[in-house]
Amino acid sequence: MTYEERWTGFEAHIDGGGMVEAGDWMPDEYRAGVLKFIEMHANSEIMGAIPEREQIPGAPSLKRKMSLTAKVQDEVGHAQLLYRVAEDLGKSRDAMYWDLVSGKSKFHNVFHYPTFHWGDAAVIGWLIDGAALVTQASLLESSYAPYTRVLKRICAEEQLHLRHGEDITLELASGTDRQRAMLQDALNRWWLPIIHFFGPKSNVDKDLLLRWRVKTRTNEDLRAEFLDRYVPKVLELAFELPTPVPFKDAASERWVVNDEDIDWAPLDAIKKNQGPETERRLGLRRRSYEDHRWVREALDDQTSQAA
Amino acid sequence: MSDILAAILIALADDELIIGHRHSEWTGFAPHMEEDVAFSSIAQDEIGHASAYYSLASTMVGQTPDQLAFGREPGEYHNAVLCERPNGDWAYTLARHWLYDNADALRLEALERSSRPELALLAAKIRREERWHSLHAELWVKRVAEGSVEGRGKLLHALAEAFAEVRGLFEPFDNEERAIAQGWLTVPSPVLGARFVETTTAALDDLGLPVEIEPGAITTELIASSSGDLIATDEDSASITPAGGGLGGRYGRHSDDFKALWAAMTATYKIEPEATW
Numbered sequence: 213m214t215y216e217e218r219w220t221g222f223e224a225h226i227d228g229g230g231m232v233e234a235g236d237w238m239p240d241e242y243r244a245g246v247l248k249f250i251e252m253h254a255n256s257e258i259m260g261a262i263p264e265r266e267q268i269p270g271a272p273s274l275k276r277k278m279s280l281t282a283k284v285q286d287e288v289g290h291a292q293l294l295y296r297v298a299e300d301l302g303k304s305r306d307a308m309y310w311d312l313v314s315g316k317s318k319f320h321n322v323f324h325y326p327t328f329h330w331g332d333a334a335v336i337g338w339l340i341d342g343a344a345l346v347t348q349a350s351l352l353e354s355s356y357a358p359y360t361r362v363l364k365r366i367c368a369e370e371q372l373h374l375r376h377g378e379d380i381t382l383e384l385a386s387g388t389d390r391q392r393a394m395l396q397d398a399l400n401r402w403w404l405p406i407i408h409f410f411g412p413k414s415n416v417d418k419d420l421l422l423r424w425r426v427k428t429r430t431n432e433d434l435r436a437e438f439l440d441r442y443v444p445k446v447l448e449l450a451f452e453l454p455t456p457v458p459f460k461d462a463a464s465e466r467w468v469v470n471d472e473d474i475d476w477a478p479l480d481a482i483k484k485n486q487g488p489e490t491e492r493r494l495g496l497r498r499r500s501y502e503d504h505r506w507v508r509e510a511l512d513d514q515t516s517q518a519a
Numbered sequence: 520m521s522d523i524l525a526a527i528l529i530a531l532a533d534d535e536l537i538i539g540h541r542h543s544e545w546t547g548f549a550p551h552m553e554e555d556v557a558f559s560s561i562a563q564d565e566i567g568h569a570s571a572y573y574s575l576a577s578t579m580v581g582q583t584p585d586q587l588a589f590g591r592e593p594g595e596y597h598n599a600v601l602c603e604r605p606n607g608d609w610a611y612t613l614a615r616h617w618l619y620d621n622a623d624a625l626r627l628e629a630l631e632r633s634s635r636p637e638l639a640l641l642a643a644k645i646r647r648e649e650r651w652h653s654l655h656a657e658l659w660v661k662r663v664a665e666g667s668v669e670g671r672g673k674l675l676h677a678l679a680e681a682f683a684e685v686r687g688l689f690e691p692f693d694n695e696e697r698a699i700a701q702g703w704l705t706v707p708s709p710v711l712g713a714r715f716v717e718t719t720t721a722a723l724d725d726l727g728l729p730v731e732i733e734p735g736a737i738t739t740e741l742i743a744s745s746s747g748d749l750i751a752t753d754e755d756s757a758s759i760t761p762a763g764g765g766l767g768g769r770y771g772r773h774s775d776d777f778k779a780l781w782a783a784m785t786a787t788y789k790i791e792p793e794a795t796w
Binding site: 264265274276277278291292380390394503506509513 | 536553589780794
């Protein structure tokens with residue numbers, strides 16, 4: 213069979229709702245695309261641990277201190293699972309990690325921003341996890357089977373995280389003026405990055421990942437679902453949302469934002485790894501990675517001895 | 520009398536809270552992903568143990584566990600200085616983890632025989648979890664000891680550094696002898712300290728990690744204070760480290776490292792101490 217025939221067969225398989233396993237034949241473009249996508253997801257889990265871990269030392273109660281530690285622990289666990297799935301597509305975890313810390317590969321925009329106080333723990337745990345869950349739930353239908361299997365576990369844990377985030381949020385929302393002000397301050401800073409999180413409008417004709425059902429829904433579709441689900445909740449708690457200010461569309465009766473109200477410049481900078489916290493956080497990881505080479509070697513020795 | 524017991528429970532809790540706080544600073548940042556996950560579990564366990572000790576004390580002193588954990592002034596925390604030291608690199612973290620969990624195991628074994636049933640029960644429960652922590656520390660120390668020259672060198676250096684302050688863990692509690700007379704505590708802290716030196720030096724010898732321990736580093740002579748309490752002498756502390764050989768924590772004397780930790784740990788709580796979070 214020629215490459216072209218195989219390609220045609222592969223597309224027919226995908227179009228018929230077929231799944232792809234790591235050992236199956238797949239076009240190089242599919243392999244590269246899926247690898248890059250899952251690698252970015254894994255990178256985002258490990259980099260997403262940083263803004264949240266910044267709030268562990270100041271967690272305001274014993275219960276919160278434990279639960280936030282547990283949550284960040286889960287995120288690292290997710291990274292571990294996802295890197296394993298990505299590895300099977302032909303790139304070692306070490307290579308992926310090095311590409312991440314040296315700024316060669318990417319991670320989600322929201323993890324390029326600083327945190328300042330406990331209000332950030334609330335917004336990250338509620339709205340950013342909420343946004344991530346909308347995206348991840350859509351990927352449960354992805355054509356790459358190994359990815360969907362780990363996503364099942366990840367989504368189950370993310371549901372618990374969401375409850376944890378909601379709980380922190382409700383506590384602040386029903387608290388004192390200062391507690392509410394913390395939450396409002398965090399909402400003001402995170403709102404635009406959350407809108408960006410879903411990405412610019414998808415180019416359906418050119419996006420191979422959509423065509424091959426690696427991604428199942430467009431960016432704008434996922435953003436619309438998020439807005440419709442979360443905007444009413446934020447407003448119900450009597451908080452305000454900054455530009456792009458959401459409104460209820462008269463025709464569809466759904467909560468939306470105007471595309472022209474979205475300033476994409478900050479996302480463009482982040483795509484070049486030039487976000488507010490990008491270099492500092494990558495630098496921290498890079499130095500830690502270099503300083504602890506001996507630890508990895510100690511572990512590898514052990515593994516090779518066992519083998 | 521119950522305030523004597525409460526103070527001891529709070530000191531035990533402080534050790535666990537502060538070491539747990541330090542451990543959790545590795546969360547999301549450990550040198551290895553698998554280890555990140557494992558060490559985060561240990562951090563949560565330690566904070567959970569602190570919470571349990573504070574809960575026992577809380578009814579005696581009329582404060583909530585969170586008030587005890589976050590609402591005191593630095594000089595009111597009675598954790599050992601060793602617990603408050605920054606994590607440094609993985610070698611120091613590992614050395615302290617190993618020493619602390621060995622010390623805690625001996626302490627818990629003694630507390631399991633406490634005449635206060637609620638304390639004896641709690642100690643037994645904590646000891647079951649701590650057994651896993653000890654295994655974890657053991658495995659790592661062994662792994663590094665048998666590994667590269669570089670790692671081994673770092674570990675040796677870190678063990679010496681941590682060992683120099685370890686006796687702060689065996690500094691007698693306030694009114695310890697009265698707690699012993701009541702059977703609340705069953706073994707004097709310095710006696711536990713001597714056992715600790717014996718077992719840990721033997722274990723390190725077996726691993727081929729000859730850590731030089733300053734004479735008297737742990738088995739300090741005890742003198743009776745005017746109130747009749749046994750207190751450890753710290754005449755030779757200056758010869759161990761400038762910070763005082765790790766002593767003083769049980770009486771609220773802490774390093775600047777603690778003040779920084781305390782400021783970070785209580786920052787949010789102090790915004791609205793009366794609020795729920």
